């Protein structure tokens with residue numbers, strides 16, 4: 001791997017929150033000595049991202065995903081730890097750094113609320129110092145891929161969620177940043193809009209080599225876009241690696257489901273000490289641990305042994321994998 | 332800068348609205364001059380200041396104040412709009428200094444009438460008193476006006492930046508605002524401690540009173556007059572530092 005574009009080392013953010021007490025006396029007392037509780041939203045997280053990678057950053061609600069993104073984009077100053085992105089320390093070299101990144105928060109638009117979308121884009125053109133030619137070329141691309149043209153003259157507040165997200169994405173990429181951070185870019189979108197956003201991201205990543213770090217609740221985003229995932233929980237990094245590897249580690253089960261024409265002999269409903277279960281009318285299933293046996297051998301045996309009319313192999317859904325992580329952690 | 336004119340253009344679409352707010356703003360300014368007129372209809376001078384001199388002082392202070400009022404709108408709303416709503420996130424991911432973005436994201440262009448009215452008042456009072464200004468005087472006048480606006484802005488930026496630390500809205504802005512009004516009258520009418528505060532603690536007097544005394548050629552406070560740019564620079568430096576520290580403490584909002 002070449003020099004990473006993002007390097008995160010022992011990153012930690014502790015939020016201190018003050019509980020507000022009821023009543024005047026308590027309020028006065030709290031002026032002197034406030035009761036505070038500390039939450040480590042992100043604790044000791046280390047990873048690097050290579051140029052051109054698309055990495056999924058996943059975790060349950062409140063795991064610390066947004067907090068990480070906010071530190072990586074220079075919004076929050078960490079309690080401790082280091083971040084270098086595009087050669088800058090985000091919170092220290094903020095103005096120079098943010099000129100080289102794109103940011104989208106799905107929960108909240110980055111555009112100006114009450115002016116027409118196109119005015120927002122013109123403002124951004126000035127902010128990023130783009131030439132008229134660059135700007136036009138960019139807008140033409142966005143119009144082609146995202147179909148922005150239709151609502152360019154509406155104010156942001158009048159757009160639907162899907163339209164707004166497309167505008168936000170376009171806005172974040174107007175200045176061709178090599179590095180893009182997306183916090184829940186598909187939240188609340190319908191299936192068509194989601195697919196649209198994914199296609200666009202894929203396209204940008206392929207065409208321009210944009211490095212992307214994205215958080216999401218929709219694991220289909222990850223499956224279509226990211227070969228690598230980072231999982232955090234309660235602020236701690238649980239896993240960093242390939243999606244397949246995550247599946248293998250957490251749920252190394254492959255199921256072979258097959259239909260038979262004739263009822264099989266009860267003695268045959270077992271393979272290598274694993275039961276073959278009846279799961280429907282003439283339908284049976286064998287769950288295999290991939291680490292112990294190659295599915296192909298089992299398939300061969302099954303076809304030999306039974307009068308098979310149909311057969312398919314099922315990998316565990318990534319949802320199931322993640323649910324398992326949230327429940328049990330990673331061993 | 333082009334960026335801001337773009338924003339202004341988008342905002343100024345409602346002309347009629349704009350003219351009526353200019354008019355409303357002007358009525359407020361006119362009322363203040365009316366008050367001076369009433370006071371001086373009874374007495375010829377207040378603490379050695381004639382009506383014309385008072386008009387000059389009040390008018391002069393309106394010029395930087397107008398500039399300040401054009402830009403300061405978001406400072407009053409900063410805590411609610413930017414910190415509590417979390418809108419400051421967006422500001423921080425744009426490659427423009429955050430304070431500039433906040434100042435220029437909302438303006439009250441109608442307050443520019445105060446500067447214009449102020450200039451008119453100064454010209455009228457100068458004619459009436461037979462004051463004449465040399466070319467260097469005019470240059471100084473313009474420069475000191477901008478210093479004054481810088482002092483007003485810096486003080487309120489510093490004050491606004493305290494909301495990075497103090498979450499609940501507390502009442503420090505109104506008293507300081509009153510103090511700013513005090514600074515627009517002859518300093519010599521006040522007690523020692525107000526004078527001290529206006530000169531050394533929150534130096535509003537350097538934005539209006541000290542410059543005016545010089546321009547009126549009253550021969551007092553020459554030292555203070557020449558200190559105006561220094562005071563302005565110091566105020567900006569302090570405000571900048573507080574703001575910067577504040578930004579580092581910004582903790583956004585949990586979503």
Ligand SMILES: Nc1ncnc2c1ncn2[C@@H]1O[C@H](COP(=O)(O)OP(=O)(O)O)[C@@H](O)[C@H]1O
Nearest residue numbers: 015041061062063064065066067582583584585
């Ligand atoms: N601005 C904040 N102030 C105080 N606590 C916060 C703030 N932002 C997040 N938190 C807390 O930090 C933890 C992680 O939050 P967050 O990063 O938003 O999680 P995620 O994006 O993974 O859902 C949560 O417990 C949340 O309540």
Ligand SMILES: [Mg+2]
Nearest residue numbers: 065066067586
């Ligand atoms: Mg979040």
